[in-house]
Amino acid sequence: KEHIKEVQAFQATTKEQLEEFRIKYLGGKGVVKEIFAAFKSVPNEEKKAFGQAINELKNASEEKVKTLQDALESKEDVKGIFGDLTRPGAPFEIGSRHPISLVKNQILDVFSTIGFNVSEGPEIEDDWHNFTALNLPEYHPARDMQDTFFIQTNPDTLLRTHTSSVQVRYMENNTPPIRTISPGRVFRNEAISARSHCIFHQVEGLYIDKDVSFADLKQTLLYFTKEMFGKSKIRLRPSYFPFTEPSAEVDIYWGLKTETDYRITKGTGWLEIMGCGMVDPNVLKNCGINPDEYSGYAFGMGIERIAMLLYQIGDIRMFYENDVRFLEQFKSSL
Numbered sequence: 001k002e003h004i005k006e007v008q009a010f011q012a013t014t015k016e017q018l019e020e021f022r023i024k025y026l027g028g029k030g031v032v033k034e035i036f037a038a039f040k041s042v043p044n045e046e047k048k049a050f051g052q053a054i055n056e057l058k059n060a061s062e063e064k065v066k067t068l069q070d071a072l073e074s075k076e077d078v079k080g081i082f083g084d085l086t087r088p089g090a091p092f093e094i095g096s097r098h099p100i101s102l103v104k105n106q107i108l109d110v111f112s113t114i115g116f117n118v119s120e121g122p123e124i125e126d127d128w129h130n131f132t133a134l135n136l137p138e139y140h141p142a143r144d145m146q147d148t149f150f151i152q153t154n155p156d157t158l159l160r161t162h163t164s165s166v167q168v169r170y171m172e173n174n175t176p177p178i179r180t181i182s183p184g185r186v187f188r189n190e191a192i193s194a195r196s197h198c199i200f201h202q203v204e205g206l207y208i209d210k211d212v213s214f215a216d217l218k219q220t221l222l223y224f225t226k227e228m229f230g231k232s233k234i235r236l237r238p239s240y241f242p243f244t245e246p247s248a249e250v251d252i253y254w255g256l257k258t259e260t261d262y263r264i265t266k267g268t269g270w271l272e273i274m275g276c277g278m279v280d281p282n283v284l285k286n287c288g289i290n291p292d293e294y295s296g297y298a299f300g301m302g303i304e305r306i307a308m309l310l311y312q313i314g315d316i317r318m319f320y321e322n323d324v325r326f327l328e329q330f331k332s333s334l
């Protein structure tokens, strides 16, 4: 009776467990055989009941083996169709954002919190939007500042040398107040080296409204450098751009803590990160904005340069080679 209870309660999750069970009860030296051997020594009047009990145990054991076998086999069938459902999933590779995109998004985020929208324009430009409207008429010597890839001359079609061309388009199509950031790819006919490339990325900013002053520009740039680099010391050095007057280069105080700091700041601790200035009244006029009513500032920076600083990348060419070992290092960044 005890054996019957045990048999009825038995469950198996593997074929091996079931086989063990079968051998235990129905095998050559199994429980059923053992009890059957004892049958001889049972007194005659108990033989009938004893025999029934043995048969009951035998039948119960056989039935159990059969039902569990069927159950395990249908499980195997499921495995055959769907694979092992209990197996851990296969690992899959997720990609990473390119460091240029990471830094670009970071710059756009900083400026969006102070009300700048994002504008984009074509990479193939005409002479007007890349040069003439920006106070760089034909034969102006400052055109040599940016070696240009021409696609066609007369009328000139070229690969834009800066995203200031987007600002021209934006001013032509919108009325002040204007607060816009123009990110994009730009092209210059320069020798490729560790420090410069013929293709790179810029983010330029433009702010036009009534009574915009140089102080507004400086404060905005200070806010930007604090948010972007955690550095709160900047200096503006007088410079020249045809489209801004006055113009300046922006340096941040990077400090001198590591050997790399000495190398990238040439030992002064100061690092140039962008150009800026007050939009030249001629440029406003060219774009249909009245310079007597409005004024504004503009600034522009190279994304590669900023990414190189933030991630301590020593060679600009790494950005374009797309070596997975390089790209993988940015996986943890958002």
Ligand code: PHE
Residues within 6 Å of the ligand: 161, 162, 163, 164, 204, 241, 244, 275, 276, 277, 298, 299, 300, 301
């Ligand atoms: N367009 C300039 C360049 O490409 C950067 C700049 C933008 C400078 C706006 C001043 C104002 O170098």
